[in-house]
Amino acid sequence: MAPERSLLERRLVIVTGKGGTGKTSVVAALALAAAQSGKRVCVIEMGLDEQVPALFDASGPPAGYAGREIHPGVTALRIEPYAALGEYLGLQLGGRRVVDMALRNKAFRQLMDAAPGWRELITLGKVWHLEQMRDDAGEPRWDLLLVDAPATGHGLTFLDVPRVAVAAVRVGPLRRHSGWVEEMIQDTRGTLLLPVALAEELPARETAELVERVRNEVGVAVDRVVVNAVAPEPFPADLPDLDARLGRLAPEALGPALPSPEVMAACAGHLRQRRALNLKHLEAIATETGLPTIALPLVPDGVRDLAGLERLAAALVDDEP
């Protein structure tokens, strides 16, 4: 079933996936595609290390918590929980002085270092805040917010924290604000969870489990799966058994300049089997999730710069289900 709305029509796209799936590249490519279609995009990272700005320009400075326009139409920022906490408490208490005192207080830091869940909650709260921002004309400051969320298992826990907070905190502003964040996540028109998978056994299965848990537990919309790094067809369509043909040649048939037929057959066979593996799991992902897939091509040297992002961005938009 084709999704009702295009990816770029959403307000908030939360990208998740098992480690190593190229989630961050997909986030950056999606940002590029959206900016190219005239949207104002905000890319949000939350890891220890900023990665998105370097994909656009390896020599640029980090974006930090304040954010920086890293490409025309694309602003990146990294949410650091303590920075977000300071901003939040400042807004709540109407001043930074007492907040800065608290944040410098050793006991407070100890309490917060050990306390559960608040990092996730404050991070999502900051996303909510960015989503609420308006420009001078009263229009949303950002047409599209893209979140590079934690890896699969942790990603769902992360999205579930506002619900947990609403259940655990009985009264007060924290409960109210958690409710707002929960509403944002469950807004099935504006918000989308976008899983990124690889067409291999374990990532494919994990993606199917993720989609099932999303449907049963978290209540965030998910309407397609991006399958990254799909190997190309190694041989022309009418020569599917080329590796076997190479393997049948006599050992000396190819002379000294070429590898032996056996080695050539093994190389070609590896590519054929990897392609077959990818196709099998691409299909399994579609069947098990019941969702359309967007297959992105394998970029041999990895996506490391704007040229690589352009390739992925084109595939993301062209392959829109």
Place this chain on the structure above:
Amino acid sequence: MRATLAELARTRRVVACVGAGGVGKTTVAAAVALEAARRGRRAVVITIDPARRLADALGVGELDNEPRALPADRLAALGVDGEGSLSAMMLDMKRTFDGLVHRFAPDAESRERILENPIYQHVSDALAGSAEYSAMEKVYDLAERDDFDLIVVDTPPSQHAIDFLDAPQRLMEFLDSRIVQLLVHPAFAAGRFGFRVFQRGAQRVLQIIERVSGVGFLEDLSDFLLAFEGMSEGFRDRARRVRALLLGPDSAFLLVSGPGHRSVDDAVRFLERLQDGGVPVAGVVMNRMRAWPGGGEPPERIPADGDREGALRILADALAAADGEGFPAERAARAALDAVDRYASSVRRDLEVTKRLVKQALAADFIAQRVPELPGDVHDLEGLSLVAAALFPEDDLG
């Protein structure tokens, strides 16, 4: 002299596999446990990941919080005979935490108070670092029980490589902190020498938390802490012993990496953090390397003499002779040469990209071991045996 991976599997009590997500830590962990079992040891492998990776790798279906022994026919198929055994389990965080509460709560009443406290109930769901901590707690639990000679643990993917070592310490520091003491025993804390200066600041902080979070939260928190206090001595002592086991001479850490630029960047950073943290790293495993058939490095260029047209002619002639009239030998030759060339560049690239990780490992006198990418799935016993064969090349067990 540098140890080998096989020696680690034969001699250590704990082997922890660390590294970013998606690099195949679980497979490496299972292969290390398998090697130990083949050498007659009783091995268990613990996985933490929410997904059922290890069950997949071992083909044993569902795993839960207690070790499950692989059936005899599985073991035989894996080349385990005699004394050796192989078990697997998947960590259930909540149950592990509940187990700690049962063990250390001073009486039934405080046990129930903790287990029913809303904060506790959500702690085990959402507490950052709790997956890491409960993993280490489980390792210690198994080490203490003495049912196994080797415990291999597949740690959760973590950006902070040593979260799992720090988690208990952070929790203890938290419980010790004066702000917690103030929550638990406001009157007692106020009377302590030197506390008054601190107290004004701390009370302001509590007021802030109170204003933002609402009253119920602090009450629940204080109640949770009070109940927890009764068990904190046992807990603290245990946390110390867990740490001593993991950092001691009976434990070894293996860092697992993939072959890509991003993965190697991550691994290099990981390794630095582990070394800085005083973690006993023993080796680096570079998993899923594209390998040249028959071993060694691919030729610098294909064809070796640079005469592409000549090579295409030879290849086309050979294919035409073998496949007869009507076979598009020239097109086939071009496709074959391109495919081999493409594969050779990917082999060279993986070798090149992982070079600095190998260098860093060898400089510190760690093992550096490459494991080839398998063309098919790794999830079955055959795949696991192939990975084990690559990890333990000196093995003559097939």
